[in-house]
Amino acid sequence: MPYKALLFIAALCFPISGFTQNNTPAQPKLIVGIVVDQMRYDFLYRYQSKYVPCGFKRLLSEGFSCENTKYNFTPTYTAPGHAAIYTGTTPSVNGIIGNDWWDPEWGEHRYVTTDKRYKTVGSPTERVGQHSPTVMLSTTITDELRLSNNFKSKVVGVCLKDRASILPAGHIPNACYWFDDATGNWITSTYYPDSMGLPAWVQDFNARRLPEQYLSKPWATDSTLRYDESFAGWDKYNKGKYGNFPGNMPYNMPELRNAQGFGVLRFTPIGNTLTLDFALESIDKMGLGLDDAPDFLCLSFSSTDYCAHQFGIHGEEMEDVYLQLDRDIARMMDYLDKKFGKNNVLVFLTADHGGAETPVHMQDLRIPAGVFEESKLEANLENLLAAQLGMPGDFIHEVGNQQIWLNWEALNDLDMNPDEVAHIAIDYLRAQKGVYDAFTRDELTSFPLEFPFAAETRRGIHPRRSGDIMFQLDPAWHADDKAFKLGGTTHGSPYAYDTHVPLIWHGWKVPHGRSYAPISITDIAPTLSAMLRIAQPNGTTGQVIEPLIIGY
Numbered sequence: 077m078p079y080k081a082l083l084f085i086a087a088l089c090f091p092i093s094g095f096t097q098n099n100t101p102a103q104p105k106l107i108v109g110i111v112v113d114q115m116r117y118d119f120l121y122r123y124q125s126k127y128v129p130c131g132f133k134r135l136l137s138e139g140f141s142c143e144n145t146k147y148n149f150t151p152t153y154t155a156p157g158h159a160a161i162y163t164g165t166t167p168s169v170n171g172i173i174g175n176d177w178w179d180p181e182w183g184e185h186r187y188v189t190t191d192k193r194y195k196t197v198g199s200p201t202e203r204v205g206q207h208s209p210t211v212m213l214s215t216t217i218t219d220e221l222r223l224s225n226n227f228k229s230k231v232v233g234v235c236l237k238d239r240a241s242i243l244p245a246g247h248i249p250n251a252c253y254w255f256d257d258a259t260g261n262w263i264t265s266t267y268y269p270d271s272m273g274l275p276a277w278v279q280d281f282n283a284r285r286l287p288e289q290y291l292s293k294p295w296a297t298d299s300t301l302r303y304d305e306s307f308a309g310w311d312k313y314n315k316g317k318y319g320n321f322p323g324n325m326p327y328n329m330p331e332l333r334n335a336q337g338f339g340v341l342r343f344t345p346i347g348n349t350l351t352l353d354f355a356l357e358s359i360d361k362m363g364l365g366l367d368d369a370p371d372f373l374c375l376s377f378s379s380t381d382y383c384a385h386q387f388g389i390h391g392e393e394m395e396d397v398y399l400q401l402d403r404d405i406a407r408m409m410d411y412l413d414k415k416f417g418k419n420n421v422l423v424f425l426t427a428d429h430g431g432a433e434t435p436v437h438m439q440d441l442r443i444p445a446g447v448f449e450e451s452k453l454e455a456n457l458e459n460l461l462a463a464q465l466g467m468p469g470d471f472i473h474e475v476g477n478q479q480i481w482l483n484w485e486a487l488n489d490l491d492m493n494p495d496e497v498a499h500i501a502i503d504y505l506r507a508q509k510g511v512y513d514a515f516t517r518d519e520l521t522s523f524p525l526e527f528p529f530a531a532e533t534r535r536g537i538h539p540r541r542s543g544d545i546m547f548q549l550d551p552a553w554h555a556d557d558k559a560f561k562l563g564g565t566t567h568g569s570p571y572a573y574d575t576h577v578p579l580i581w582h583g584w585k586v587p588h589g590r591s592y593a594p595i596s597i598t599d600i601a602p603t604l605s606a607m608l609r610i611a612q613p614n615g616t617t618g619q620v621i622e623p624l625i626i627g628y
């Protein structure tokens with residue numbers, strides 16, 4: 077037999093790196109997927125001089141950073157972002173087209189994960205736990221992990237926000253928890269197993285009343301640090317209407333809590349600290365990472381998002397929330413090192429979208445920007461349609477997410493040509509300041525790919541769920557005139573500030589390095605599949621990030 081053929085057979089017969097004696101792929105004991113809500117790519121570096129050595133800087137100095145990772149669809153909101161990370165595909169396939177939308181199946185407005193078939197567990201408030209992941213049409217990497225090994229892997233989701241806990245953990249997790257503002261408790265839904273009552277460890281954790289303890293102190297800057305990345309005079313821009321934080325730092329948290337309840341912690345660094353406290357408790361009490369089947373903790377930090385919405389991205393509030401999150405990440409890494417050893421845990425960190433500059437601030441700098449009054453669009457279009465069609469009517473179900481859901485039943489009753497009606501709205505939109513362009517769904521599918529953002533917009537469209545008309549705003553414009561017209565900021569566009577996010581891998585078998593190759597957010601899940609040697613989520617459209625797999 078030729079020498080080369082012998083070598084080939086030898087390669088087939090002997091275990092290669094990453095395989096154990098019995099040819100089973102070695103897997104990490106624990107995977108921690110971290111999603112930092114509204115973390116722009118530049119936040120990895122903007123505050124770096126004040127980051128501690130063992131937080132973000134450690135992830136970068138030991139791990140692998142995909143520096144050019146972007147969302148490959150629009151709209152860029154929390155639910156679609158989390159779903160894309162974990163399903164490896166876009167709203168066009170997984171069906172998560174927004175945080176809320178007009179649902180043609182329900183015939184009414186829906187919040188993404190609302191599911192009234194299930195009940196709240198852990199709070200007397202009925203609706204806060206009435207959730208399930210059923211709206212998500214394709215599997216997650218966490219589902220596939222459970223399916224890969226006869227459910228030996230444990231999966232748990234933890235986040236202040238229900239949707240950012242529920243969607244990552246998939247359809248068949250062991251547990252899923254989120255925060256209840258009314259009680260300050262971590263709660264769940266009867267969708268999840270063993271949830272007729274909260275497990276004892278969750279009850280014990282809730283009984284420690286950490287929110288009360290954390291909210292007993294003011295929120296102040298750290299006097300040992302200089303917040304010199306924050307803009308002077310930012311006070312006039314730090315008043316989004318997402319929360320209610322009168323004045324400036326330091327904030328009187330006991331007073332705010334008394335007036336507004338536990339929900340105020342979402343807007344401060346302690347929201348992230350509390351999330352991590354609970355997540356580490358779940359590792360300990362659920363026995364994650366103790367056997368050979370890899371367990372998966374889906375851990376999302378939301379306070380960065382609430383904070384950016386409320387205060388904008390250039391204030392001391394934003395700087396402080398990242399400096400404190402950095403210290404929390406260092407605390408988590410230290411915990412994982414001590415409990416498991418750093419080669420047994422695979423960590424990845426990314427974001428569910430980026431975030432915009434504050435339009436009124438940009439205008440003051442003489443950079444083109446603005447806020448489109450989407451909240452008035454439905455009434456304006458109804459009036460226009462009534463005038464042009466010659467009769468009043470309810471022609472529009474809903475306007476939201478820069479989409480319009482037309483009431484086809486009402487229009488059909490009038491024997492209207494659908495294209496004619498849609499183009500009355502489109503012509504109106506095209507004449508409005510800040511509107512880049514507007515299209516019907518059908519038009520979008522026929523545009524050449526090189527038309528700006530046609531591909532990204534298409535990937536955000538689900539045929540049974542999305543609106544009939546989509547419009548895109550100019551760069552630096554957003555459409556939330558109700559909450560962020562005069563201050564704070566938001567996200568949702570296909571522009572780089574909303575799509576460019578961090579992606580760092582660390583720990584188990586991850587080589588050290590960085591890449592500037594274009595990576596889509598949908599590449600995370602298939603890359604995890606390749607690392608774990610399990611099936612890709614069933615709707616996967618992303619690709620494996622090869623530099624992470626070389627050497628397996």
Ligand SMILES: [Zn+2]
Pocket residue numbers: 113114153154155157381428429
């Ligand atoms: Zn978000």
